[in-house]
Amino acid sequence: xxxxxxxxxxxxxxxxxxxxxxxxxxxxxxxxxxxxxxxxxxxxxxxxxxxxxxxxxxxxxxxxxxxxxxxxxxxxxxxxxxxxxxxxxxxxxxxxxxxxxxxxxxxxxxxxxxxxxxxxxxxxxxxxxxxxxxxxxxxxxxxxxxxxxxxxxxxxxxxxxxxxxxxxxxxxxxxxxxxxxxxxxxxxxxxxxxxxxxxxxxxxxxxxxxxxxxxxxxxxxxxxxxxxxxxxxxxxxxxxxxxxxxxxxxxxxxxxxxxxxxxxxxxxxxxxxxxxxxxxxxxxxxxxxxxxxxxxxxxxx
Numbered sequence: 001x002x003x004x005x006x007x008x009x010x011x012x013x014x015x016x017x018x019x020x021x022x023x024x025x026x027x028x029x030x031x032x033x034x035x036x037x038x039x040x041x042x043x044x045x046x047x048x049x050x051x052x053x054x055x056x057x058x059x060x061x062x063x064x065x066x067x068x069x070x071x072x073x074x075x076x077x078x079x080x081x082x083x084x085x086x087x088x089x090x091x092x093x094x095x096x097x098x099x100x101x102x103x104x105x106x107x108x109x110x111x112x113x114x115x116x117x118x119x120x121x122x123x124x125x126x127x128x129x130x131x132x133x134x135x136x137x138x139x140x141x142x143x144x145x146x147x148x149x150x151x152x153x154x155x156x157x158x159x160x161x162x163x164x165x166x167x168x169x170x171x172x173x174x175x176x177x178x179x180x181x182x183x184x185x186x187x188x189x190x191x192x193x194x195x196x197x198x199x200x201x202x203x204x205x206x207x208x209x210x211x212x213x214x215x216x217x218x219x220x221x222x223x224x225x226x227x228x229x230x231x232x233x234x235x236x237x238x239x240x241x242x243x244x245x246x247x248x249x250x251x252x253x254x255x256x257x258x259x260x261x262x263x264x265x266x267x268x269x270x271x272x273x274x275x276x277x278x279x280x281x282x283x284x285x286x287x288x289x290x291x292x293x294x295x296x297x298x299x300x301x
Contacts, residue, residue, distance in 0.1 A: 006074075008042045011035055012050065013071035016064065020057045073143060091287045093122035098292070099136045099148040102129050103227035107247045108149075111299055112292075123288055131226050140280060147279040147289055149296070160284035162277040162293045165300040167246040169207065169270040171260040176237020183240075184263050185215060192221035192239030194230050207242055207270065214265050231257070242270065246300060275300070 014024040015035065025032040043050050050064035060068055080095050100109070109127055116123055128145060130136050136148040140159065153161065171188070183191075193216075195207055208220060221239060224230050227247065234241035235256055251257040277293050279286075 005042055005045060008038050008045075009067070009071050009074060011038045012042055012067065013075055015039060015051070015058055016060055016068045016071070019059075069142075092120050092291060094288055095124045095126065096147070096288050096292065097126045097128060097145045099128045099130055099139055099145040101131050101149070101151070101227065103231075103244075103247050104149050105129050106228060107250070108296065108299060112295055115295055115299075116291075120291065123291070125292075137278075140278065146283065147277055147292065149275060149277055151273045151275055153276050153278050158281060159278050160281045162279075164275040164277055164293075164296055165246065166272055166274050167244045168272040169242050170245050170248070171262055171265075171270075172234055172241045172243050172248055172252075172257045173239075173260050174235050174237045174257055175255075182261050182263070185265070188240065188262050189216065194222040194224065194233045194239045194241040195220050196227050196230050196242075197223040197225055210270055244273070 011024070011028060011030075014028055015021060018024045018027065021032050021035055021039075025035045028035065039050065046063070046067075048063045049061050050067060051058040052061055076095070076097070105127060113125060113127075116125055128139070130139070133150050133153055136145070136150055137153070137156075139145045140148055149164070153159075155161070171183075173191070193211075211220075222230075222233055224233065227243065230241050230243060231248070231251065233239060234243070235251070240260060241257075245259075248257055248259075252259055277289075277296060279289050283289055
């Protein structure tokens with residue numbers, strides 16, 4: 001029976017996650033021969049090979065992939081049960097895994113995690129970074145994360161959505177830009193424009209479409225894979241960045257970036273995007289998740 005081999009599944013999980021016996025043995029603090037023997041017992045119990053062994057490491061077979069998906073859920077649930085057993089009277093005790101973009105991780109989560117650690121230490125929050133709404137949605141559906149913060153998520157009947165904030169875009173540059181605070185459209189077109197490649201601006205429109213409406217066609221010089229990279233390029237003086245205003249406030253206050261007004265383009269006309277906290281519909285009454293919603297709203301309001 002597989003239930004008789006829970007500890008062996010933990011060992012299997014570490015080997016699958018690390019891709020080698022050596023790395024897993026070091027993490028588990030057991031000898032490599034003992035770990036290899038444990039995996040062999042598990043394979044004999046199941047009557048199938050779980051790994052393809054080679055000099056390059058341990059590669060999961062198809063049955064191994066199935067067991068690995070199960071082991072990821074099992075390890076997470078075991079950790080949650082341990083917390084709840086140790087602190088049975090606190091409805092907020094447990095563990096949550098949250099997925100979000102890198103820009104949220106950098107500018108929102110440090111404050112949020114400090115607040116949780118201070119006021120609700122029984123709640124442990126793990127963070128995973130992904131800049132793709134599609135991949136975050138897939139992780140939600142697979143149970144790899146409990147909730148996600150997304151910009152302009154596609155609405156699905158499988159999920160519950162909590163609105164956090166409606167943010168607008170603006171133009172930002174550094175002290176390297178000669179015309180610091182006011183540019184004409186002609187001056188703006190002489191500057192390389194920097195943008196996040198997956199940025200959306202509400203109503204199904206992209207930033208490129210909104211720029212075109214202002215006569216700025218083929219304007220994006222650098223299309224980057226994260227808002228963090230966009231901000232880095234802007235701080236280094238490599239052009240004018242199009243960024244959400246919520247996450248640039250501190251950089252502006254610290255004089256690392258300047259908000260740039262452009263004649264003929266009014267504030268807010270670059271569009272806006274809604275930030276939503278997304279969770280499986282069955283979890284919408286979960287007190288842990290509702291706490292995160294409340295704290296996140298307070299931080300962005």
